[in-house]
Amino acid sequence: MPPPTPSPKFQGWLGLDKSAAEGNMVWQQFPNPKTWQETDVEIEITHCGICGSDIHTLRSGWGPTPYPVCVGHEIVGKATRVGSKATKGLKVGDRVGVGAQNSSCLRPDCEDCASGLENHCVRSVNTFADKYPDGSQSYGGYADYHRCPSHFVFKIPEAIASEDAAPMLCGGITVYSPLRENGCGPGKKVGIIGVGGLGHFGILFAKALGADRVVGISRRGDKKQDVLAMGADAYIATEEEKNWHKTHARSLDLIICTVSSPKMPLSRYLSLLRTKGTFIQVGAPEDKLPEMSAFHFISKGVKIGGSMIGSPGEIEEMLQLAAEKGIKPWIMRYPMREANKAVVDFEKGVPRYRICLVNEGNVEKQRLGS
Incomplete structure (x- = not known):
């Protein structure tokens, strides 16, 4: 022995x-x-x-x-x-x-x-x-x-460098899972709120999954060129674009929100959704989410949900997609x-x-x- x-x-x-x-x-x-x-x-x-x-x-x-x-x-x-x-x-x-x-x-x-x-x-x-x-x-x-x-x-997978694979195992799967489970793909228009560590993965994976249009949404415009370089089709800077919630109203099928702040303009985010659209919260604030009126989601039949990391099966699927598509965080x-x-x-x-x-x-x- x-x-x-x-x-x-x-x-x-x-x-x-x-x-x-x-x-x-x-x-x-x-x-x-x-x-x-x-x-x-x-x-x-x-x-x-x-x-x-x-x-x-x-x-x-x-x-x-x-x-x-x-x-x-x-x-x-x-x-x-x-x-x-x-x-x-x-x-x-x-x-x-x-x-x-x-x-x-x-x-x-x-x-x-x-x-x-x-x-x-x-x-x-x-x-x-x-x-x-x-x-x-x-x-x-x-x-x-x-x-x-x-x-x-x-x-x-051999095709993924270790420094790229590591952040995918939480940051990547946290956005990949709700994108996949809520139908991100051809024919869908997707918004990613908060273009940081999580949000930039959202842009990369939404494009890799074949969304027709991907929109990065952040407070300021200083990340616009980066987000477009990641493959996004458009960018909304909410603190710099006047009446952005009206200009872009009813333009998205799915929103993944990575922001974790009780001060985020949640009702205005919901205005960006089309009828029967879906809003998924993945950012987890230490206190609470903003208050909102029920009419912000019942009038269009909007669904609000949440997501947390992903299953082992989804992680393996994500890694294979990243290897096949050459995703580079x-x-x-x-x-x-x-x-x-x-x-x-x-x-x-x-x-x-x-x-x-x-x-x-x-x-x-x-x-x-x-």
């Missing part, structure tokens, strides 16, 4: 209190990381995207965070250990990724898991700031290693050692349009080992 595989040293950037969001994370070993199971995969991390969820969690914006916490749920790296009961044909040496969900119950009597909607399972485990059923902790990707159930690990790279600077810059709105941390030590280790 072969000796047991030694576990790596699980360490990374830990937030110890709310000040972590201000660039005060510390590099430490993880207390009580996930207990190894034979359905698991261990990943030597090379890349991890930065998501708005990271910042909300670091500062306890969505509720009290269970510190210490290591955030980061857009993880790409090399599989260094694969359990004997791992699924998907994963093997040591594969380039793999993990998104915002680390686990679900996967029970046949679970309505969500059984129907391929694992992301809605009430027993799901988030990739960070959460607990597994045995009490061990989930820690994210601002780190050297990650351990995860194989069902939520994805092979990265706009990425800024920071060394993992500069994670504190990166989260501060993220909050300042520096990225155009997504930040990816690069674990240069592991990249070099894998280069020399290949």
Whole structure:
């Protein structure tokens, strides 16, 4: 019988209190990381995207965070250990990724898991700031290693660079899923509100899915040329274009809103929808959404809904589409050692349009080992 595989040293950037969001994370070993199971995969991390969820969690914006916490749920790296009961044909040496969900119950009597909607399972485990059923902790990707159930690990297609694939695993799927599920494709006119890290993926995927017309919507006009370069057909700057809600009224079939502000002009956004149009909210504010009158949506039969990440099946589908269409997100790279600077810059709105941390030590280790 072969000796047991030694576990790596699980360490990374830990937030110890709310000040972590201000660039005060510390590099430490993880207390009580996930207990190894034979359905698991261990990943030597090379890349991890930065998501708005990271910042909300670091500062306890969505509720009290269970510190210490290591955030980061857009993880790409090399599989260094694969359990004997791992699924998907994963093997040591594969380039793999993990998104915002680390686990679900996967029970046949679970309505969500059984129907391929694992992301809605009430027993799901988030990739960070959460607990597994045995009490061990989930820690994210601002780190050297990650351990995860194989069902939520994805092979990265060769055609996608690691720094591009990582942000797709949360930022990309967060907009791809509602676009796909709400009929984005030929014959549809689609608006993307908020052209940041999420919104720029919305533009890219709406075009890749074949929408007839894609419109970027943001407050100011400084992103117009970027958005048009991403493939959008038009751009609306709501703070600079007078009466934009009237000029463009009833012009869109589907709107994906990535903005997370209680001050956004929601009623005016709804005016952009055609009869029977659909508005999907994916941005998650720390407080509340704006108030609105029922007549803003009942008069045209407009549907208002929400969406959160996507299922494992949709993530695999998204990665294949990205590989086939050559989708190239706009990425800024920071060394993992500069994670504190990166989260501060993220909050300042520096990225155009997504930040990816690069674990240069592991990249070099894998280069020399290949």
